Amino acid sequence: MKRLLSPWGGGLALALIAVVVVVPVLHVALPPGSWLHPSDYAVALAGKIMCYGICALAMGLAWGYTGILSLGHGLYFALGGYAMGMYLMRQIGRDGVYQSDLPDFMVFLDWKALPWHWALSDSFGAQLALAVAAPGLLAFVFGYFAFRSRIKGVYFSIITQAMTYAAMLLFFRNETGFGGNNGFTDFKRILGLPIATPGMRAALFALTGATLIASLALARAIVTSKYGRVLQAIRDAEARVMFSGYDPIAYKLSIWTLSAMMCGVAGALYVPQVGIINPGEMSPAAGIEIAIWTAVGGRASLVGPVIGAFAVNGAKSWFTQVFPEFWLYFLGALFIAVTLFMPDGIIGALRGVPRTLARRRGAGAREEGARADGVPARTDVAAGEVQA
């Protein structure tokens, strides 16, 4: 109860009501003409960006809190998306162009039966599990070897980027069995229900919002635990952590794997809402974009990356309509500007305001407070800076 009343818990509860009740109900119940009715476009866009928000949050845990910069998180996102896409392709049934039991691209390639890795594709539960397990397993194996070999910093980032690029090339091939460069699209149903209805759109939106908020709550529990403080210690001084008796590999590997799994969940929620998944999601540029959202919002916080995902993608959807050819220049300039002038991102700039005011009011007060109660509360300066 105490947690629910804290600003964090309260904020999350309000956001939960907004995404799970208010928006979906307004979308379904009101006629499209009404001024309170969220348009199809708006709901789909917000749903998509919330998926990106989960990705950015996962990135924040790995990069902002543990100091592991991945430029290949698009790979884990896409793997989750492909796992869900396989199920959606099977749900098309005989309604495809070729009216066959097999997905259209297989008919086109003249395949007679499903390849082995499509064995579970008729089961929603199995594909959902795969959407989490596949990225998790890949991240675990990759992370195990990379962390054990003590690959760090920019070298690690380059390898993640190379890996997502290699995977993209693999998925581009028709023989891989994932629809080549067209990927999966033209979905008709999910769980037997038509996919392009206001009701389904509202339901997916609510589910995505609830997942995002659950992810935030989980991440909050992680970073406020001692485990989370070890992660930050690894970021600040890994050698000290090691010589204090902690095994940094176990910590890095666990948060890295969790981060990849969160991206997989985001991908699985993204595909039914956007209606397409193709190898473009694995491109190095996609991975870099995730890092940019996180940096813009403020990587060493939890809400920051989510704010960053909304800010950058909101700007993107407006920009690509008004000046489509300049978007990438703008994105690059934004990244440079944030790195130079707002190292703590939007959230850091927002927090700077009350802190500057407090500083003007006099720094002595805080010192005295610290002396008065020897035991620090969880709201001390460091925790406030990194976790709030």
Added chain:
Amino acid sequence: MTPELQERGAQARREHDERLAASGGREGSFGRALQPRTPDFAHGIALYVDDVTVSFDGFKALDDLSLAIGVGELRCIIGPNGAGKTTMMDVITGKTRPDAGHVHFGSNIDLLRLRENEIAQLGIGRKFQKPTVYENLSVFENLELALAGDRRPRASLFAKLSAAQRDRIDAMLAQIHLAAEARRPAGLLSHGQKQWLEIGMLLVQEPTLLLLDEPVAGMTDEETERTAELFLSLEGRHSLVVVEHDMVFIERLAQGRRKVTVLHEGSVLAEGLLAEVQCHPQVVEVYLGR
């Protein structure tokens, strides 16, 4: 042979057989039982370094280095730059693998087979030359992470500080004169305070052996004096190895009765009381000659 002796011998034999039977056929040992991963200090030596050689691209950073640190001993190690002092600490703490030689903790634990974190958990703490603390965590949290306890991820995910642990941290904060800074991020401390915090982090780890690489570098005279007092108070409870350039500090620690080791070009040049060592002709040559 008297009958009494015969009797006693038969008695011992019976007891031995009984013990053998009770142990389920395994060889009954009369020795002390040693738990795995528990160092054996029965010989009074905490650390053995035997004939250790480390070379980097042909340059011998350590050349047949041997020394032994007693249990509870405070040992000062001096030597000119490049004498191999830091490399020696790297070898003991598992950061560098030597090309030849052995390093044992107690008489039974081979440190060369363990990784850095395992060595730390056995009870060997190390202070780096450059003070290394977690800059974005508060001073209190820095000590919390260093506190002895289960280091595995799952344990720390659900860890809660007990009242005893809080008291332990508060006591350490008082001991290292940082109680007033407990809530501040460690990155805002002065250089000397960071050195103290790192020493405090080592102490709450409750190590048997402390390796301190230039602990008073960058400290004011007053801080240096306090550090010397602290280290002297630790003698007996911990074994300490202090590597330092500051001869005043060394004199203060050695107090004319503790052993000092002089390293030069990767091996021990001289060992003994500070006064003896200072008269040693080769030491004089290394420090003053050339």
